[in-house]
Amino acid sequence: MPSPQPGSPSLSTLREAVARRFDRYLAELEELVNIDCGSYTPEGVNAVATHVEAELSRLGADVQRIAHEPADGEAQLGDLVVGRLGGTGPRLLLIGHMDTVFGLGTAAERPFRRNGDRATGPGTSDMKGGLLAGLHAIGALRDTGGTPAITFVANPDEEIGSPSSGHHIRALAAEHDAALVLECARANGDIVSARKGVADLVIEFHGRAAHAGVEPEKGRNAILAAARAVEQLHALNGKWEGVTVNAGVIAGGTRPNVIAAECRLEVDLRGATAQTFDQARSAVTAIVASPAVRGVIADLREAAMHRPMEASQATKRLARLAESIAAELGFELHDAATGGASDANTTSAAGLPTLDGLGPVGGDDHSEDEWLDLSSVVPRTTLLAALISRIALAL
Structure with a gap:
């Protein structure tokens, strides 16, 4: 002592x-x-x-x-x-x-x-x-x-x-x-x-509006792109020890008969070490760079971040x-x-x-x-x- x-x-x-x-x-x-x-x-x-x-x-x-x-x-x-x-x-x-x-x-x-x-x-x-x-x-x-x-x-x-x-x-x-x-x-x-470490991430998906019943093929559904991204993001859980990813908030669209042009995700990313935190952060960036719906683009920003x-x-x-x-x-x-x-x-x-x-x-x-x-x-x-x-x- x-x-x-x-x-x-x-x-x-x-x-x-x-x-x-x-x-x-x-x-x-x-x-x-x-x-x-x-x-x-x-x-x-x-x-x-x-x-x-x-x-x-x-x-x-x-x-x-x-x-x-x-x-x-x-x-x-x-x-x-x-x-x-x-x-x-x-x-x-x-x-x-x-x-x-x-x-x-x-x-x-x-x-x-x-x-x-x-x-x-x-x-x-x-x-x-x-x-x-x-x-x-x-x-x-x-x-x-x-x-x-x-x-x-x-x-x-x-x-x-x-x-x-x-x-x-x-x-x-x-x-x-x-x-x-x-x-x-x-x-x-x-x-x-x-x-x-914690990163509060905001992902905004930008598509194209269209009439859902008349010309749906002209639309680019931002909500669908966000939904597919949620699945990809949650698949990161367990990939690295101590890393958790949670899409906690989703909001988008205007009316049910309009293909959604915009959708927003708020995501919580956590990691116990600097190495795994950075690897998971890079994986999120890659998901955002390639939305799973053709014609939709996405932006990523950090609302707040604490290193591990x-x-x-x-x-x-x-x-x-x-x-x-x-x-x-x-x-x-x-x-x-x-x-x-x-x-x-x-x-x-x-x-x-x-x-x-x-x-x-x-x-x-x-x-x-x-x-x-x-x-x-x-x-x-x-x-x-x-x-x-x-x-x-x-x-």
């Missing part, structure tokens, strides 16, 4: 500091959960940003708030918050997102509730619980004399692929030694050392360090791979040792049953604080 770095606060001291913050954590969790902050609700996201900005300032950070400036036709998104804390040791990048997948009115329909050690409400686990854990871990370290060098990023758009914040995160990755991502731990308590997060040797060392700290705290910890993407994919793809799932334990994300285990808040936030304090041991 690695020894603590000289000058690191003891685990008992850190745990006591975190425990003193629990009531405040709980009050802040209720406040944030009761804010509607879906990705396309910038007013709500910015209300969360204001809270994060104030907390980072209270911790002594130099805070930058970057407004989103949409291009023509783009939706307005919330602000990006970046807080820089000078200190000693490796330069750490902590990342949490402020947006949820839920629409306006969700918080009023099912506000924050506590039933014993279980909290429910939109975003409790994904990821207001983890966002606050990051802030309170830093606070506990400051309370006990720790001065780690941290850049804290709270982004407004992770749930839609981080289109406005991704380039900021990539730029920051080049300036840091490791990244810790504050998504909550899996429902079984696992932290995350690997994530599949593969468990590098440096990431594995971070996971082993986290496991040893958990053992000192009295609980068992394991790392795992998962099929969902996060901003950890971005930092990992940039070459930064990255560990994810470092918030409290939660589950049923993106559903009305979403929950956070409040009994895990103190031990998991202590784990995070200690990992920050000792991280040089794994780098």
